[in-house]
Amino acid sequence: xxxxxxxxxxxxxxxxxxxxxxxxxxxxxxxxxxxxxxxxxxxxxxxxxxxxxxxxxxxxxxxxxxxxxxxxxxxxxxxxxxxxxxxxxxxxxxxxxxxxxxxxxxxxxxxxx
Amino acid sequence: xxxxxxxxxxxxxxxxxxxxxxxxxxxxxxxxxxxxxxxxxxxxxxxxxxxxxxxxxxxxxxxxxxxxxxxxxxxxxxxxxxxxxxxxxxxxxxxxxxxxxxxxxxxxxx
Numbered sequence: 001x002x003x004x005x006x007x008x009x010x011x012x013x014x015x016x017x018x019x020x021x022x023x024x025x026x027x028x029x030x031x032x033x034x035x036x037x038x039x040x041x042x043x044x045x046x047x048x049x050x051x052x053x054x055x056x057x058x059x060x061x062x063x064x065x066x067x068x069x070x071x072x073x074x075x076x077x078x079x080x081x082x083x084x085x086x087x088x089x090x091x092x093x094x095x096x097x098x099x100x101x102x103x104x105x106x107x108x109x110x111x112x113x
Numbered sequence: 114x115x116x117x118x119x120x121x122x123x124x125x126x127x128x129x130x131x132x133x134x135x136x137x138x139x140x141x142x143x144x145x146x147x148x149x150x151x152x153x154x155x156x157x158x159x160x161x162x163x164x165x166x167x168x169x170x171x172x173x174x175x176x177x178x179x180x181x182x183x184x185x186x187x188x189x190x191x192x193x194x195x196x197x198x199x200x201x202x203x204x205x206x207x208x209x210x211x212x213x214x215x216x217x218x219x220x221x222x223x
Contacts, residue, residue, distance in 0.1 A: 004155070033210065042117075043156075043200065045210040056210060091155070098209050104148075104155040 002026065004105035006092050012111045018080040021108045025074070025094030031055075032075050033095075033102060034067060038088035046090075049075060050098070082112045117214035119201050124220045125191055133186045133217045135201035146211060147175050147186045148200040156200055159186065188219070196221045 005024045013019050025032045034046040046065070047057040051072035060067070064083070069075040079086055089109050093102040116138040125131040137145070144163040148156035160168055162177035162184060174187040188195055198218045202211040 031209070035211070042215045043202075043211075043213040045212065048210055059210070093211075095209070099143075099204075100209075101146075101158045101161060102209075102211060103158070106153075106155045 004092055004094050004103050006090075006105040006108050008108060009106065010109045010111075012113065013082055014113055015084055016081045018078065019082055019110060021077045021079075021090050021110070023075045023077070023092030023105060025092070026096075026103055029094035029096050029103075030072070031095040031098060031100075031102075032069060033093040034075070034077055035091040035093065036088050037091070037107075038085070043091065046077075079110075082110075084112050086110060087112045117201060117203060117212060119199075119214040119217045121215065122218045122220070124222060125188075127191055127193060127221055127223050129191050131188050131191060131219060133188070133199050133201075133219070135184045135186070135214055137182050137184070137201070137203050137214075139182075139203055139205065139212070141205040142179065142182075143204045143206045145175075145177055145184050146202045146204070147173075147184075148202065150198045150200060150216070152197075159199075191221050193221050193223070195219065 007022045032049040037043045045059040048055045049069045066078045089107040091107045092105045095102045119135045147159040150156040160175035167176045172189045177184045198216040200216045201214040
């Protein structure tokens with residue numbers, strides 16, 4: 001069974017530009033989560049999809065962040081326009097049930113210059 | 114709010130035992146996860162405790178005391194490959210988002 005995959009692995013963009021991160025969860029996992037780790041801080045929750053619906057988006061920092069999961073399969077997280085403080089590692093995770101173990105992807109390292 | 118504390122760094126010798134403590138303060142506590150993360154890689158699941166007590170899984174064991182807001186991860190017969198960050202995370206009764214501590218970096222020396 002393939003694990004959670006994320007693309008790209010690294011992205012370097014200038015302040016004001018747009019970046020779109022992609023996450024492919026494990027096949028059959030209805031629950032998909034986005035997390036972020038900024039330098040020197042703990043991993044923090046951004047949002048949770050159940051299939052294509054946003055179950056909890058309480059962690060989204062502001063309206064420059066837009067997450068979608070059309071069709072309930074892969075998800076994208078768009079940052080527009082990017083700011084310096086958006087730099088960090090963005091992790092995606094998926095789980096089969098709502099209370100099960102979450103399987104993490106390797107993350108996308110975003111650097112905003 | 115939630116507060117999760119774990120030591121920043123620990124050093125141990127190959128073949129020894131290390132215990133990583135995690136304390137938490139949270140309303141609506143449901144369960145506690147431990148993840149292992151090697152540098153540049155995905156966090157990988159180690160254990161999940163919901164009830165009080167010790168869960169043993171090979172060289173790794175995890176303990177939970179709900180009344181004390183306390184957990185520990187015990188790594189026995191340490192191997193060099195155990196050098197990694199160990200993340201404590203809690204979930205609340207409603208929903209399943211993980212709230213993480215800062216992680217404990219464990220360095221295993223020969």
